[in-house]
Amino acid sequence: MGLLDNLKAKLGPLKGKAGDLAHQHGDKIEQGLDKAARAVDERTKGKYSSQIGTGAGKAKDALGRLSEESRRSGESRQSGESRRPGDHDGSGPQGPAS
Structure with a gap:
């Protein structure tokens, strides 16, 4: 496994936690950005007003994407938890092996 793979593996859970926080506290984070x-x-x-506005806007967009990803993954986790063992989820081969 390469260095970047190790880094991604270690940072993966942090992204989920950051997304959860963004989803829960997005309004407060946006106020802080403003x-x-x-x-x-x-x-x-005011010398860099345009650049500051652009940066703040991009940060808010990223916050929104992170929050949305967290919301979607939360929904998929909830629907995954409601499945019973042996239920078919639509992935992989279907039917008996030949």
Whole structure:
């Protein structure tokens, strides 16, 4: 296994936790992004307003995607938990082996 594979394997669970937090506290995180963007804009005296706005917008978009992924994976986990052992989920070969 390569270095990147090891890193991805170790960071995978953290992405899920971050997604859960983004889903639960997205509104507060967005408020924090807005507040940080305003503070930086004031410190730079508006010189980089466009870039700051673009960066804040991209951060909010990423937050939304992370939250949405978390929501979708939560739904799939819930539907997976409701399956009984032996239920067919539509993947893999069907019927008896020949």
